[in-house]
Amino acid sequence: MSEINLPAAAEPVDSIGLKALGVAAAIAVLLAAPFLASEYWINAIIVPFLILSLAGLGLNLLTGYAGQLSLGAGAFMMVGAYATFSLQLRVPDLPLPLALIVAGLIAGAVGLFFGIPSTRIKGFYLIVSTLAAQFFFEWLFLKFPWFYNGNSSATIALSRGLSFFGLDANGPHGRYYLTLGIVALLTLFSFNLIRGQTGRNWMAIRDMDTAAAVIGVPVFRAKLQAFAVSSFILGIAGALWAFAYLGSASVQSFGLTRSYQILFIIIIGGLGTIRGAYFGAAFVSLLPLALDWLFQHVFSGHVDAGLLQNIQKAIFGLLIIWFLIKEPEGLARLLGLRRAQGTRRRLFPS
């Protein structure tokens, strides 16, 4: 995109007009989506896609931008969900949006704590630290009934549902707009951060951490900021996953598989890009559906259904491997956007 040295801000007027038109069209489609899609699509595909995108975005700030490898995405989502549950249960006066923010802050603080080892270790060793978060919180939230208010199934659900300020967001449309609003807002914040000094510090650490320290980047602070911001977003994504998508959740909703899923999303979508999280989330939520549809139409009745399910998983895995070999920089690169050759993202800093 930038091989030809275009002057920074000198776009022709009509291209700006086209861009504005495109943005306006996109907003119109997003707002109208619930009326275009069936309830099934909203509940089962679009809402989870948006939430997974948000989670991917959160992890991408930490892993793709700041270069800190984490397998704790599920843990921080879990903290956000359980914190929201606790706040809604025990501080009923706190409206839902504020509860979500406070839950995000709690998740952020937890993320910051588990990020402290990153100032000493990196790569594989950092994975161990974030994995510790994963296992610790799975244990914690099961072990103490206080966290799920002692109910017999050890699950959490909001007794008052998704109502706030007299609005009822429990229906599919309400859940969609609530999720969309939060995702849009947090995407905007992330975008602001990464194009500012914070983002430059993160990328400097990712690209060359010794040099970053020597030229005056506050490496320690910037790494902890990355953990905190990433976990803040993941925490809110977790709360949405639990209450706007699933309705009721348990620790199994945020197990290690979830952490892997979020990591796959950003690897497939593109490390170190905002849009990568969306592409990756679309890939992991739509591909299984497409495979499902294909198999039902081609093989249904001929092959055992359980076997089909397993074959689908195998194909999904193979497709990911094939895709990563073909395009290690993810969908964001494949779709012809951003970054020239020779600057590929590495998952493991050398």
Added chain:
Amino acid sequence: MATSAGPALEVRNVSLSFKGVKAISELSFQVERREICALIGPNGAGKSSLLNILNGVYIPDSGEIVFEGEHFRRMQALEAARRGIGRGFQNNALFSGMSVLDNVIAGLSRKSRVTLFEEAFRLPRALSQENAFRARALDVLKLFDLEKHAETVVGTLPYGVQKKVEIARAIVAKPRLLLLDEPLAGMNANEKQEIAAVIARLNRELDLTIVLIEHDIGIVLKLAHHVVVLDYGRKLADGPPETIRDNPDVIAAYLGAQHAEAAA
């Protein structure tokens, strides 16, 4: 300036070893304010290691550093930057995934005064700082004739251009002491002259004290006010370029007969 008297930098009896192998032994020298001091010596003489001690990448075994009158047993990397020690690396240590402009602005990081919150909401203070940083970085890019590359991803540029970006990044925060590790390496004769001229200008116009490592003796003798010769981690000679050129030890150990003739 903190104090106007005394040298800018003093290295006192500094020793460094890697797993028992001595890299630097009992090295002492001074760098006066506003001078260009060149460190020369064969590969493995300990030149780069010394720079790494000066801005806190390596911890010396013994000895101390006196920078602007303050004594340090060891430097911390961030502390060194905060006190105004800028650094260019031997093999470019640029942030390869970022644009030229962002690389240079990253050098202003320690001057940043806005909070994460202000940046997330793009509050006025964040915006005005961002604009000020951009303007400052563009000014520095102009000095190196790099404006046209401002938005290019730095990893895609040729080596010589990257070297310039690195010096730009090192000086953007207005350091008082600039450490350059082979700033001319890998450049052609024209580029070398160009960069040498910029270094001389930075020294003259910004009153910048510069310590540089360079192998091109012809340029070193013209550019530097003061030359320190290292060999096997020891100081072999220390003085103005004219005396270094004629020092028989230096000729024997480093310059070699041909170089001496060429320089004479």
